[in-house]
Amino acid sequence: MRNFSYLRATSATEAGQAAQQAGAMLLAGGTTLLDLAKCGVSEPETVIDITHLSGMGSIVVDTAGARIGALARMSEVADHKDIRAVFPAVSESLSLAASAQLRNMATIGGNLLQRTRCSYFRDPGAFPACNKRNPGSGCSAIGGVTRNHAVLGTSQACIASYPGDLAVALVAFDAVVETDSRKLAIDDFFLCPGDTPDRETLLQRGEIIIAIDIPASDVARNSTYLKVRDRQSYEFAAASAAIGLELEADGRTIRDIRVALGGVAAKPWRARAVEQALVGKALEADAVEKAGRLAMEGAVAHGGNRYKIELAQRVVARAILKMGGLA
Ligand SMILES: Cc1cc2nc3c(=O)[nH]c(=O)nc-3n(C[C@H](O)[C@H](O)[C@H](O)COP(=O)(O)OP(=O)(O)OC[C@H]3O[C@@H](n4cnc5c(N)ncnc54)[C@H](O)[C@@H]3O)c2cc1C
Numbered sequence: 001m002r003n004f005s006y007l008r009a010t011s012a013t014e015a016g017q018a019a020q021q022a023g024a025m026l027l028a029g030g031t032t033l034l035d036l037a038k039c040g041v042s043e044p045e046t047v048i049d050i051t052h053l054s055g056m057g058s059i060v061v062d063t064a065g066a067r068i069g070a071l072a073r074m075s076e077v078a079d080h081k082d083i084r085a086v087f088p089a090v091s092e093s094l095s096l097a098a099s100a101q102l103r104n105m106a107t108i109g110g111n112l113l114q115r116t117r118c119s120y121f122r123d124p125g126a127f128p129a130c131n132k133r134n135p136g137s138g139c140s141a142i143g144g145v146t147r148n149h150a151v152l153g154t155s156q157a158c159i160a161s162y163p164g165d166l167a168v169a170l171v172a173f174d175a176v177v178e179t180d181s182r183k184l185a186i187d188d189f190f191l192c193p194g195d196t197p198d199r200e201t202l203l204q205r206g207e208i209i210i211a212i213d214i215p216a217s218d219v220a221r222n223s224t225y226l227k228v229r230d231r232q233s234y235e236f237a238a239a240s241a242a243i244g245l246e247l248e249a250d251g252r253t254i255r256d257i258r259v260a261l262g263g264v265a266a267k268p269w270r271a272r273a274v275e276q277a278l279v280g281k282a283l284e285a286d287a288v289e290k291a292g293r294l295a296m297e298g299a300v301a302h303g304g305n306r307y308k309i310e311l312a313q314r315v316v317a318r319a320i321l322k323m324g325g326l327a
């Protein structure tokens with residue numbers, strides 16, 4: 001890890017200006033940044049510490065929804081009683097992410113901006129070819145070990161999956177990312193790799209995430225996050241689903257439904273085809289399983305990740321049926 005200089009910012013404006021310099025990086029909880037610096041993926045010249053900025057760590061929940069400061073810790077949001085009541089899927093996605101120690105350290109802004117767990121990306125010494133790290137160098141994963149790679153939203157340049165949990169719940173419920181200069185719908189905020197896998201979000205150099213807004217809705221209040229992973233203690237998702245379900249007064253007909261997928265796509269993945277297939281339909285196992293298959297429309301497997309196609313369909317169906325009291 002190479003030496004870097006350290007700046008403790010006293011305001012978001014100072015941090016934003018300093019972060020515009022080449023080689024500068026913002027430091028929040030540091031659990032992604034320092035990891036990547038140690039393995040040689042990130043080589044910051046200046047680290048700008050924003051953890052002490054005031055006003056960016058608050059969590060406010062009212063009738064309009066929730067506003068979560070970018071510096072709120074994962075554990076604070078997961079355990080917040082109003083977030084648990086009004087946005088259960090958001091709370092669960094955080095409780096099921098990483099370890100307790102990491103959740104106590106890591107922030108919401110940093111969580112959204114975590115990088116892929118593609119092992120080729122994280123080992124520059126052994127695998128120089130990585131279009132995400134080094135544009136135009138190729139992709140070491142294609143034709144390699146791909147068990148954790150994406151099947152949706154990939155390109156010929158990169159098949160890495162987005163690893164985070166929280167963003168999946170946020171995409172399901174139309175959250176908005178507020179930066180120091182604009183507001184961005186979270187579904188637009190994350191980018192698929194296309195020809196430029198090094199560009200993962202719409203953030204510009206030096207732009208700081210200030211807060212996340214999540215609008216309140218009945219469908220968000222009745223929601224869950226189901227995560228399937230290789231071990232229960234802590235692990236990234238092999239496949240996950242954030243589901244919101246609102247039924248008509250008859251207790252059977254689906255009035256509104258939200259479906260988003262994690263662990264299987266290049267970005268947090270909203271499965272609108274599943275939602276459209278189920279709105280207005282009776283909540284029945286056959287219909288849900290059939291609609292769940294639409295979640296994987298357009299999926300492309302690369303060897304070892306083929307299992308994700310069936311797994312994700314099952315995760316979606318199981319989560320919807322669980323919400324509806326049928327599983
Ligand atoms: C062993 C391990 C297991 C994990 N398991 C999971 C898991 O199961 N699920 C999951 O979702 N995550 C998991 N993670 C990832 C973890 O959640 C992230 O490392 C963490 O959320 C990052 O937050 P941070 O505050 O530490 O970010 P930092 O490391 O401080 O920052 C990350 C990036 O975001 C930038 N940044 C930070 N804040 C801002 C801001 N406000 N505005 C603009 N840029 C900003 C930084 O410059 C940096 O590039 C795991 C991590 C580890 C190490």
Ligand code: SF4
Binds near residue numbers: 129
């Ligand atoms: S999948 Fe993406 S991140 Fe992984 S080696 Fe290929 S280009 Fe790099």
